[in-house]
Amino acid sequence: MSRPARESEGNRGTAVRLGLMALPLAFFGVFFAYPVAAIVSRGLKADGHWQFGRIGEVVTDPATAHVLWFTIWQAAASTALTLALALPGAYVFARYDFPGKSLLRAVVTVPFVLPTVVAGSAFLALLGRGGLLDELWGVRLDTTVWAILLAHVFFNYAVVVRTVGGLWAQLDPRQEEAARVLGAGRFAAWRRVTLPALAPAVAAAALMVFLFTFTSFGTVQILGGPRYATLEVEIYQQTAELLDLPTAAVLTLVQFAAVAVLLLVHARTVRRREATLRLVDARRTARRPRGAAQWTLLAAVLAAVVLLILLPLVVLVLRSFDGPDGYGTVFYRALASAGDNGGTFVVAPLEAIGNSVSYALAATAIAVVVGGLAAAALTRREGVLVRGFDALLMLPLGTSAVTVGFGFLIALDEPPLDLRTSWILVPLAQALVGVPFVVRTMLPVLRAVDPRLREAAAVLGASPLRAWREVDLPMVGRALAVSAGFAFAVSLGEFGATVFIARPDRPTLPVAVARLLGRPGELNYGQAMALSTVLMLVCAVALLVLERVRTDRTGEF
């Protein structure tokens, strides 16, 4: 075959990939890059002139340094604490077999998809004024940094267990056995064989946790009190409360730069991990714990899960029933009416359930289509273009949701894109957060499909489209379902952007919870707890359904 023919075929492959990328690129361009650019430029422009001086002023402001320092060190501390507590958990979930394991794995994951507002409320109910610790021992942690750190562990425990544990379960135990036979002791074998294999996954998990805690908004907003603010919280306050757009814009850029660096590091570690390991079926590597040491480890991990994850959830539920006249359903009943909550709502808070579910369903549909196309385009890992696209897809996870939300408001308000009054605005913003999850869940599975299976199909006479439909689709069908579930859960819990763009008469659950928490009075507080419980239940049900269809090879979340 001559050169021109070869090049035209190569171009065809590139053309197909570009075609697949077109919709995701357009989506990110219009609904992410454009709004963010719009708000940043509005902040930095005055009378039609760029005010780059503002950047220097804000960056050198001691208050900015203070916020940035707190953001970094709380993220580092949260990450370290999460790793310390969750790595033993990852080992136990990977290597031990015990009754109720899959239920527990679902429970551990509930917090990760819980809206930050609910997690904040849960910790408030545990550590705050009139909380469980306050009642028992008079200890309050709600304005200390410990509350923030513990809440972050609560949130991200699942990230470590799933990312590291998922890989650990698929490492062939015979590798370690081979090292033992070659004369390495039990610990030496682990350190020299298993640890190097796990290290990239641990690094990737650590980076994800760092990223999530670095951009933490709802948790810090609720638990941090006036003393503690992350960049994200500061951006919110500058934007929504002080109306100081220039400062908010500069802070957004600072966060953007920090997150871009983090993502680059993350992409590197992930690529290394995918490249080098040969994995086995996870079901074959787990076994019953044996001996006192192993049972003790299992018990310790279970205790940590109960204290850190179950207890806040249980306390939240208990609070929601703990009315002024003893336990009852007062708060739940109050959710059904709009009347007597001091004008917080135009509509009954309970209606927020319907709003949330329909918004989240729309957002899921968008995220699955956009993310699915993106994952298909990324399946063959080659080219700078593809890698850049990969990183771009992760950016919304690390960008200030507040910026995105506010950007939506100021950018999408004129023809041809006047969406201010359209219900689709909220699902679009939520889908931005859902897409990275869809891509991250689908990609490892798509890449795990042996390309020679497609070749086998081609040789048997199947066209590329048919090969995709009959070979790829059946294999990734489950991953698609799982990613849809995750997209649904994170859309349901999205707060930072939704709080800006949800219309007052159509609040989502997290927005309603935040509004209730923002009002004084026991009834409002109790209702917030009740509504949080409802939100948690919706999330937990979605997640348990997920756990049912989940395969062992699905993604990193």
Added chain:
Amino acid sequence: MLSLRGVTVRFGDRTALDAVDLDVAEHETVCVLGPSGSGKSTLLRVVAGLQRADAGRVLLAGEDQRGVPAHRRGVGLMFQDHQLFPQRDVAGNVAFGLRARGVGRAEAARTVAGLLDLVGLPGAGRRAVAALSGGEQQRVALARALAPSPRLLMLDEPLGQLDRSLRERLVVELRSLFGRLGTTVLAVTHDQGEAFALADRVVIMRDGRVAQTGTPLEVWRRPASEFVARFLGFENVVRGTVAGGGVADTVWGKVPVPEGTGEGECGVLVRPGGVRLVPDGALECRVVSRTFRGDHVAVRLRPGGGPELEASCALAGAPEVGASVRVAFAAEDVVVLP
């Protein structure tokens, strides 16, 4: 049926196929034999349309296949590691090619049942492919490749991963099966026993080039080069000079060569059977080792100078290790190499 003309494939600096010419006639079974890395699998992939050639032409039934995608070439390929579709059962795998070509469900089911009978797995249609043994997977892969009646069936290391007794049985089965169906087959393997048992014609490859082509007997009797000789397991090769008189001068002394051998420098191969241990032999050797080979004993000999020799001895009368023996060369087992 199949013609390759000057097919060249490069991966970066490495040339996997270097101007390869190859022909496979209708109903013929051709086996490409070569060490790993010699470009055998690339050859199959080029014919199947899975790998673009950098130069040269692939003709199937006289038609140039340039630009024809894999799914329109009408060839079958059985992958080295089968590549059965894990989410389909046995029947689903075998029926895949039929369905892709638009064969109806009922007719496909009949064909599948017939093929499963043919490969010795009657009634296995509903079994999961993960539950099959290696040999069974091989049979399913074969049935799947045969199902759409490809005009050319290609096999990549068809029996590579099977144990010895199963291989020997399957080689015989495959040969009679292809004979009965009249299939045109192009197989690649690194195992000379497999190639010789299966093929009408073998093609030996080295570093992307064809080193020799011929019937198994021709190749076995007259290796075309020192590489082919060594690849076939012959180790008694030395350089020598023919100066007339039907002998070559080598480090082993004078070795008789066939009549009509031109004068000058050449390689000399002595098959182990032609290394005779006789009391009045000209070359004195010490016995280094003895290897029992079932019907004979391979004896390794170290002469005073030059490389070691292998002799094939009858079970009775093979010398002990350390014994001193004298060697003569039988002219009929000597092959002159370029």
